[in-house]
Amino acid sequence: MKADDTFAAAVEDLLAPLGPIRRGRFFGGEGWKHGGAQFAMVMKGTLYLRTDAALAARLRALGSEPFSYLTRRGPVTVKAYHAVPGDLIEDPEALLELAALAIAASRE
Numbered sequence: 494m495k496a497d498d499t500f501a502a503a504v505e506d507l508l509a510p511l512g513p514i515r516r517g518r519f520f521g522g523e524g525w526k527h528g529g530a531q532f533a534m535v536m537k538g539t540l541y542l543r544t545d546a547a548l549a550a551r552l553r554a555l556g557s558e559p560f561s562y563l564t565r566r567g568p569v570t571v572k573a574y575h576a577v578p579g580d581l582i583e584d585p586e587a588l589l590e591l592a593a594l595a596i597a598a599s600r601e
Contacts, residue, residue, distance in 0.1 A: 501535045507585050508592055530599035533592060534574065536560065540582060541574040542595035549575055
């Protein structure tokens with residue numbers, strides 16, 4: 494099992510209290526859906542949550558950056574997803590709170 498797979502499996506376990514979540518391949522990583530709406534993804538060992546303006550601001554205040562990737566034309570930033578700071582992954586209660594907000598944001 495690759496390190497990213499191990500991390501994704503650990504995240505899936507942490508998110509289990511949210512109810513039925515479907516995990517699947519998403520481009521080069523993993524994506525999670527709740528009720529058919531994608532609310533999270535893991536790319537290169539980082540957990541990203543779907544955000545609305547309030548959740549994005551909250552995560553940025555904690556040092557988070559939006560998801561970005563490089564193309565031939567330069568970097569692309571996807572402001573709808575923000576990284577979860579590592580210390581929050583170590584706090585299951587805080588992570589579940591943020592994931593619930595991400596679920597709500599994914600349905601807007």
